Amino acid sequence: MKASITVTLRNGILDPQGSAVMNALNSMDAACVKNVRIGKLIEIEIDESDPAVAKETLAKMCDRLLANPVMENYHIEFQTG
């Protein structure tokens, strides 16, 4: 079963990487970019066919390794097909 996990910084947490990218984009092109936040996308394939069990396993993985729950949110989505 394939899943996409997106890990994003919580609101209020500064994102210096995002600010740098925003400044670069605005200096490159027409200054139309108002905000940029950068996160991670983790595509994971696990050997589990029950979606409920898979979701629980993935949530545990996020809490323990993939995301920092103090300053990041995560969202788990299963890919169909």
Place this chain on the structure above:
Amino acid sequence: MKASITVTLRNGILDPQGSAVMNALNSMDAACVKNVRIGKLIEIEIDESDPAVAKETLAKMCDRLLANPVMENYHIEFQTG
């Protein structure tokens, strides 16, 4: 207008970061993880109300700065609301 851009490595391009995460997950938990690929998620807010123009602008930004077209694919999705 808000958009989410996902940047992922093309098929066939080695992903050492993904392999490291896979090994860490398998040594931590039950060894049920078969594959991990890591990409970037860029949430961007631009000052443009026409979706077609916005998409074109964002594609240009991806080609020039946000993604490396030689080894990465990107996908642009607009957030509703």
